[in-house]
Amino acid sequence: xxxxxxxxxxxxxxxxxxxxxxxxxxxxxxxxxxxxxxxxxxxxxxxxxxxxxxxxxxxxxxxxxxxxxxxxxxxxxxxxxxxxxxxxxxxxxxxxxxxxxxx
Numbered sequence: 001x002x003x004x005x006x007x008x009x010x011x012x013x014x015x016x017x018x019x020x021x022x023x024x025x026x027x028x029x030x031x032x033x034x035x036x037x038x039x040x041x042x043x044x045x046x047x048x049x050x051x052x053x054x055x056x057x058x059x060x061x062x063x064x065x066x067x068x069x070x071x072x073x074x075x076x077x078x079x080x081x082x083x084x085x086x087x088x089x090x091x092x093x094x095x096x097x098x099x100x101x102x103x
Contacts, residue, residue, distance in 0.1 A: 004028075005048065008039040013075035015096075016046055023048065023066040030058045044089030046070035 005024040009017060020039075027034045035051040048063045074081035074093035081093040086102050097103055 003036045004034070005036055005039065008036055011039050012041050012046060015074045015076045015078035015081075016070055018078055019046065019066055019070055019073060023062065026062045026066075027059060030062065031056070034059065041075060041090075044071065044075075044083045044085075044091045 005020050005027065009020045012020070031054055034054050037049040037051055038047070039049075040047050046067050046069075048067065050059060050063065071083055071091050072080065073091065074096050075091050076096040076099075077093060079093040079095070081091050081096070083089055083091050084097055084102050090097075090100070090102065092100065092102060094103075
């Protein structure tokens with residue numbers, strides 16, 4: 001069964017849902033039948049793994065772009081954020097970091 005970014009988006013924070021929508025739109029434009037194996041947060045940023053046969057220079061560049069953007073967007077709320085270390089790396093805005101005790 002084919003899975004898209006939007007079908008697997010529940011595995012990352014609400015703050016990255018807009019990123020996933022944009023990623024889905026860009027991937028669909030170059031590879032309408034793209035398939036995703038996994039989406040997760042790793043080392044504080046988004047990770048998207050496509051099926052091997054979908055990796056082209058274009059799809060690889062699109063995925064890389066959104067993985068890098070995720071390091072600037074709070075994974076909880078979607079505001080501007082940055083990577084924070086505290087045992088487990090997370091990308092958070094100041095307000096969400098304070099809520100988690102990650103100042």
